[in-house]
Amino acid sequence: xxxxxxxxxxxxxxxxxxxxxxxxxxxxxxxxxxxxxxxxxxxxxxxxxxxxxxxxxxxxxxxxxxxxxxxxxxxxxxxxxxxxxxxxxxxxxxxxxxxxxxxxxxxxxxxxxxxxxxxxxxxxxxxxxxxxxxxxxxxxxxxxxxxxxxxxxxxxxxxxxxxxxxxxxxxxxxxxxxxxxxxxxxxxxxxxxxxxxxxxxxxxxxxxxxxxxxxxxxxxxxxxxxxxxxxxxxxxxxxxxxxxxxxxxxxxxxxxxxxxxxxxxxxxxxxxxxxxxxxxxxxxxxxxxxxxxxxxxxxxxxxxxxxxxxxxxxxxxxxxxxxxxxxxxxxxxxxxxxxxxxxxxxxxxxxxxxxxxxxxxxxxxxxxxxxxxxxxxxx
Ligand code: CAA
Numbered sequence: 001x002x003x004x005x006x007x008x009x010x011x012x013x014x015x016x017x018x019x020x021x022x023x024x025x026x027x028x029x030x031x032x033x034x035x036x037x038x039x040x041x042x043x044x045x046x047x048x049x050x051x052x053x054x055x056x057x058x059x060x061x062x063x064x065x066x067x068x069x070x071x072x073x074x075x076x077x078x079x080x081x082x083x084x085x086x087x088x089x090x091x092x093x094x095x096x097x098x099x100x101x102x103x104x105x106x107x108x109x110x111x112x113x114x115x116x117x118x119x120x121x122x123x124x125x126x127x128x129x130x131x132x133x134x135x136x137x138x139x140x141x142x143x144x145x146x147x148x149x150x151x152x153x154x155x156x157x158x159x160x161x162x163x164x165x166x167x168x169x170x171x172x173x174x175x176x177x178x179x180x181x182x183x184x185x186x187x188x189x190x191x192x193x194x195x196x197x198x199x200x201x202x203x204x205x206x207x208x209x210x211x212x213x214x215x216x217x218x219x220x221x222x223x224x225x226x227x228x229x230x231x232x233x234x235x236x237x238x239x240x241x242x243x244x245x246x247x248x249x250x251x252x253x254x255x256x257x258x259x260x261x262x263x264x265x266x267x268x269x270x271x272x273x274x275x276x277x278x279x280x281x282x283x284x285x286x287x288x289x290x291x292x293x294x295x296x297x298x299x300x301x302x303x304x305x306x307x308x309x310x311x312x313x314x315x316x317x318x319x320x321x322x323x324x325x326x327x328x329x330x331x332x333x334x335x336x337x338x339x340x341x342x343x344x345x346x347x348x349x350x351x352x353x354x355x356x357x358x359x360x361x362x363x364x365x366x367x368x369x370x371x372x373x374x375x376x377x378x379x
Contacts, residue, residue, distance in 0.1 A: 005071070012068040016075035019048060024080040031082065031206040032351050035198070037162055038083045038206050045083065046117015050076070051090050055099055055115040059107050062115075066241075066303040070248040074299075077252025078259065081355040082206030084252065085362075088245035089158045090114060094121030094167055097183075097238040101226045110165050110185060122163035123242075124154040124186075124212060125235050131155075132368050134169075135178040135232065141170040141219065148172075148184065148224070150192075150217040156362070160210025161195050164188050168214070169231050176229065183231040185223040192217040203354035240313040241306060242363045247299045247319035250327035250359035254295065257327075257334035257352040258288045264338055264347070275337070284337055288330045295323040314376030321369035324359035331356045 005013070023041055031038055045051055053069045055061020062068075069091060077084040098111045098121075113119045130136040139152025150170060157166075166186045173180035186193060196211035226234055262285060265276035275281045302315040331353035335342035342349045360366045 005067075009068060009071055012064065013071040013075060015048065016050070016072040019045070019050075020076050020079040024076065024083055028080045028206075029345050029348070029351070031080075033205075033345065035200065035205040037208045038080065038086075039162070041080070041083050042086055042117065042120070042162075045076075045087060050087055051117030051120075052095050052111075052115025053091055055095050055111065059099065059111045060113075060115040061095065061099075065307045066244060067300060067307060070244060070299055070303045073245055073248035074252040074255065074296075077249040078256030080206070081249055081253055081352070082204045084249050085204055085207045085246075085358075086120065086159055086162075088242065088249060089123055090117070090121050092242040092245040093123035093238050094165070096241050097123075097167060097225065097234060098185075100237075101183075101230075101234060102185075103222070105222065106185060106225070114165060119164035120159045120162050121165045121167065122157050122159040123238065124157050124166050124168040125239075126155045126157070128153060128155050128211075132365055134235065135181070137169060137171045137181055139168065139170040139214065140174075141172050141182060141184060143172070143221065143228075146221050148219045148221060150184065150186065150214045150219050152214050154212040154214075156199070157210050157212055158362075159208055160212060161198060162208045166212070167225070169235050172228050172231075178232040179229045181231040181235075182228050183225040183234045184219050185225065186214075186217065186219055190217050190219075202357060203351070204358055205354075239363055240316050243316040243320040243369070244299065244302045244306065244312070246359055246363045247295075247302065247316065247323040250320070250323035250356065251292065251295050251299050253352050253356050253359065254288070254292050254323070254327040254330040257331045257349050257356075258285075258292055260348050260352075261285065261288065261334040261337040264341070268341075281337060284333050288333060291326045292330060295319070295326040298322050314373055317364070317369040317372035317376070320359070320363070321366055321373065324356070324366060327356035327359050328353075 049062040052061040053064045057063040141148040141150045168186045172182040192215040194213040199209040298319040302319040305312040334349040341347045
């Protein structure tokens with residue numbers, strides 16, 4: 001077992017770190033405050049290759065491994081989790097699924113532009129009454145000749161307003177349960193496709209979350225991904241990888257809050273010395289560093305298993321479950337280390353604390369991760 005990162009991995013990590021500090025940090029507080037999508041920054045991330053990192057270069061991707069993606073996610077999330085969730089959805093939930101299961105025509109038409117960040121993608125599974133219970137899809141797609149007629153509502157869609165391409169999961173035969181669910185590529189602007197209001201959220205406020213309404217939207221049959229009935233497995237497999245991205249995001253949020261706290265504790269003086277020299281603060285820093293390192297090992301392990309072509313569903317759920325708990329615990333402690341300064345926007349940690357919570361909810365709540373883990377243990 002080798003715990004050293006390769007030169008290539010270190011270069012990816014450093015490039016992401018430099019970008020986060022030079023381009024994401026200035027303005028992150030204002031974007032959070034105004035719930036403003038980091039449009040310019042996402043464009044730059046596309047130019048630097050962060051939006052399709054694992055896609056084969058023949059489809060304009062970076063051809064990198066999952067570990068590189070995780071390292072970049074971690075660094076960007078230390079500063080701006082709103083930008084990193086957009087990147088995570090585009091990479092793991094949209095590009096990955098299209099590359100693995102899309103037709104050549106679909107890859108030519110959509111993947112090539114998604115992988116460069118020229119356009120953004122969204123993944124549409126959740127519904128008003130189908131969140132954790134993803135088999136209860138109400139959105140319907142009925143085959144009529146050479147196209148499907150799509151009707152329904154999707155909720156909590158990341159990149160909902162800014163995406164151009166939407167992977168939509170819908171029932172094609174409700175009598176078959178999860179085996180009657182299919183996946184489709186839907187384009188923004190098609191008749192009957194309406195983007196609902198932007199959600200006003202606790203955290204990741206710069207990210208663009210919407211509900212979507214489909215009324216008699218005509219979707220060409222050639223835009224179905226895989227066979228009819230493959231949609232649920234498609235969604236589950238996609239989420240197995242997506243959870244590695246969100247675990248890396250949670251790890252980055254925790255590590256960012258820790259780094260801000262460490263620096264602050266060396267500068268801030270109380271009772272005649274820097275607070276880092278008080279044991280009360282040292283114990284907090286030690287707990288933060290230890291749990292972050294444990295989360296990092298779980299996240300990297302899940303990424304490496306995926307890169308080795310091994311089963312990673314169980315490992316990605318463990319990584320997400322643990323890293324998201326660490327993100328919550330560490331960010332709460334980071335605010336405590338900062339005292340009153342931690343409670344105001346200027347010092348970043350209150351934002352990271354608000355951002356941390358969503359990592360325990362999206363791409364499957366912590367309870368869903370426990371279901372996936374226990375099924376892996378018991379099978
Ligand atoms: N990987 C691969 N296949 C899986 C799977 C996994 N992790 N979990 C289930 N499956 C397969 C099963 O093998 C089964 O297939 P077969 O019948 O062919 O054997 C099929 O899916 C149905 O499985 P279950 O009977 O276990 O289904 P279930 O109804 O009990 O629920 C669940 C399974 C794990 C709870 C699932 O519903 C789930 O993951 N729910 C959470 C959904 C979720 O994560 N939503 C997030 C939305 S996306 C998002 O947040 C993106 C964003 O914008 C940031």
